[in-house]
Amino acid sequence: MVEQETTAASREVSRRDQGKRILLVLGLVMQLIMCAAGLWPAAWVMLHGQWAGSSPARWTLLILAAVLVFNYGYLLALLVFRWLIPRPRPGQYTMSGADLPALLAFMLNVSLVKARHDPPWAAMFSSVLANVPPLGPFFRRWFGPHTTSATLGDTVRFLDPTLVEAGRNVQFGFDCTIICHHFDNRGMTIAKVRIGDNVVVGGQSLLMAGVEVGEGAVIGARSTVMPFTHIGPHEFWAGSPARKVKDLAGESAEVSRRIP
Template sequence: MPDIRSGLRLALLADALIRLFIWSNAFIVTASAFTRLGLWPQSDPLRMTWDTAGLWGMRLSLFAVIYNLVYVAHLIVLRLLIPTPREGRYSVKPGQRPPMPVVWSCFIGALTKARLDPPFPAFLVLHVANLPPMCWLMNRLFGPRSQSCFYTEPYVLDPHLVEIGRNVVLGFNATLAGHYVERDVVVYKRTIIEDNVVVGGDVKILGGVHVKCGAVIGAGSVLLPNTIVGENEFWWGVPARKFRTLGPAEATAP
């Protein structure tokens, strides 16, 4: 059987290069802007007084804000350069050249990792990506297509294949994917979360799942591929199954 390590190592190398490019280029742009605008304090940072320490603190905070804006802008621009993979089934047999939609998905995955796990000083990426005006661009161009706002960033592995409605609550460490893998096959299929849905912490939602309005998914559940959760239904378990139908007033986190 062919060894798949070479292909995975190549993908890992590409991931590292993309993330290094985003991190370093955002730093170069921000530092250059600071220099051209004369924003660096003139005092020696190693010999600070209270006044100069306060000035350095404010300027470094401004540096962090600008850096994070530039970082998110890089994510958007790079995403525009990658073709959006179509839904479908693609063969990924060892030893065969991977289909281009799978290759594009790997590049999108690298950008997604750069968003979900940003290095210092990109500790405000969550905030920048979810607040206007950048959230409008991220929602439309990067994904997921969401009409909700989240206090913690959910793990959306295929943002171009995930749609989230209004007033959706995603618990801590919830993971949403727009794909699933079978033997020698990867399937890309859209995942849809409708309005007023509550998803508990550590829930895993795989490709092709459709959660309808007002449904509740209990913490730690796993929704298998192509599962359809009806309106105001409570599902829980591994794999998740329907426990009962909720009244409209009961559609809150269990």
């Protein structure tokens, strides 16, 4: 009996590992298609750039134009995949049975996030082009995070960007991470992270699934905000795990009185 249970457990683990390998291959196929969508117009620009002649300056401009065209093509293909793949839905999911389609959609969304942030050209070009017009509004609406606050490129890691909602004038510190899912003995939990206006998220902080941050709150650097934590307006939280340190409303009023 024990041997049968051990064999069944081993088969379950093997099946999950096989599923991960299939997802890795699907992610690779998507990235190859996105690269092709960028390389084809970039190659066209290079092949029709006969005006460059032998001038180094003209060749420099031609190569830069091809690089920009490649990045635009890649990002447009990424938006198409974003439109085709279902977005993850908040909820509690087990690792088998009827929840498998939802888990598959979640993992495909992870592949999209990796395709957006992992390529070597993302830090130089895509991180800027995806945050400014003309593509910026489309990425904020379809890809996330849903916010009007600007970041200086990919200085913040949104692992589930479609589930992040942030208000105006939110200051994200360098290398902070926002995650809208976590695993435990019950399976996987997916929940939105909501951040109010005028919030400061300290550098290298971690905000986990279900966190809500009120207007004007401050989260200290290198803090870990545990799942489903509610931070009230004008509160200062810090630590790992993060805990309330003090209220900021009185201090804000005092500073306002001191400013001439």
